[in-house]
Amino acid sequence: KAGVTQTPRYLIKTRGQQVTLSCSPISGHRSVSWYQQTPGQGLQFLFEYFSETQRNKGNFPGRFSGRQFSNSRSEMNVSTLELGDSALYLCASSLSFGTQPYNEQFFGPGTRLTVL
Amino acid sequence: DAKTTQPPSMDCAEGRAANLPCNHSTISGNEYVYWYRQIHSQGPQYIIHGLKNNETNEMASLIITEDRKSSTLILPHATLRDTAVYYCIVHLTGGKFQFGAGTQVVVTP
Numbered sequence: 570k571a572g573v574t575q576t577p578r579y580l581i582k583t584r585g586q587q588v589t590l591s592c593s594p595i596s597g598h599r600s601v602s603w604y605q606q607t608p609g610q611g612l613q614f615l616f617e618y619f620s621e622t623q624r625n626k627g628n629f630p631g632r633f634s635g636r637q638f639s640n641s642r643s644e645m646n647v648s649t650l651e652l653g654d655s656a657l658y659l660c661a662s663s664l665s666f667g668t669q670p671y672n673e674q675f676f677g678p679g680t681r682l683t684v685l
Numbered sequence: 686d687a688k689t690t691q692p693p694s695m696d697c698a699e700g701r702a703a704n705l706p707c708n709h710s711t712i713s714g715n716e717y718v719y720w721y722r723q724i725h726s727q728g729p730q731y732i733i734h735g736l737k738n739n740e741t742n743e744m745a746s747l748i749i750t751e752d753r754k755s756s757t758l759i760l761p762h763a764t765l766r767d768t769a770v771y772y773c774i775v776h777l778t779g780g781k782f783q784f785g786a787g788t789q790v791v792v793t794p
Contacts, residue, residue: 573728602782612729612772612784625781639735665781672717674782680754 571596571678581683587648590680594641594662596632600624601643602674606657608643615658616644619666647682655684694789697767703760705788707773710754716777718749720758721767722788729772732758763792774778 574593582588594601602625603615614627618637635645641662647654658681661674690708697703709718719734733740734755735746740747746759760767770787 582702604784611786612723614783617781625778628782650688661782672719672776672778672780673734674721674729675731679728 573660573675574616575658575660575677575680577680578678579683580685582650583685584650584652585645585649588650588682589644589646590658590660590682592645592662592677594644595658595675596641598662598664598675599641600663600666601637601641602661602663603645604659604661605629606659606679607655610664612659615645615655623665634683650684652684655682657681686695689775689785690787691771691773691788693786694791695737697760697763697790697792699794701792703763703767704790705758705760705771705773705790706755708755709773709775712775714748714753716775717775718753718756719746719782720745720747720775721772721784722767723744723772724769726764728735729748732771734776735751740741763790765792765794768792 600619601619617625637643657679661676720732721729723729772787
């Protein structure tokens with residue numbers, strides 16, 4: 570079974586631009602979460618989607634947004650990029666949401682975003 | 686979600702058991718303890734999780750104290766490939782996964 574895929578793997582943008590990252594979950598998984606990882610702040614939760622609805626949200630400004638499609642694929646968007654948005658953006662999928670024991674999250678390789 | 690406290694780093698000799706402690710003294714009765722690890726430049730990998738009872742799988746064992754205020758992840762026979770950052774997370778079903786700083790484990794030959 571294929572794992573979580575994220576595209577693109579690497580991205581370079583300049584300040585003020587916007588960016589869209591894509592995540593395809595493991596087949597059959599319906600929940601997708603997004604995380605930002607930086608050396609200074611570590612791994613921080615952005616948001617989680619299930620059945621095309623945002624179920625949880627982290628403490629990030631409104632410039633960070635996401636959505637989930639009917640096939641469970643998800644995208645996240647960052648508008649008006651800042652230098653501090655340079656990070657590894659990780660996507661994780663899980664089988665379901667709000668039920669045990671299906672909460673294990675399977676992570677993709679991440680998208681490395683560099684903002685110049 | 687309850688906070689966790691882990692030592693920032695620990696070393697382990699190859700072939701020996703690695704015992705990784707985690708303190709979660711404010712855990713509530715319906716919060717699970719999860720362990721993940723992250724090998725450099727890769728996405729985190731799920732290891733194991735539990736609620737009250739000790740758990741074992743092909744990767745590790747999880748020992749949760751009776752009062753649930755702390756737990757220990759045991760890697761029975763550490764290999765060089767187990768060098769990674771290990772995260773202990775307390776998670777409420779339906780809630781967010783909040784990763785802390787984790788423990789950097791270095792397995793040495």
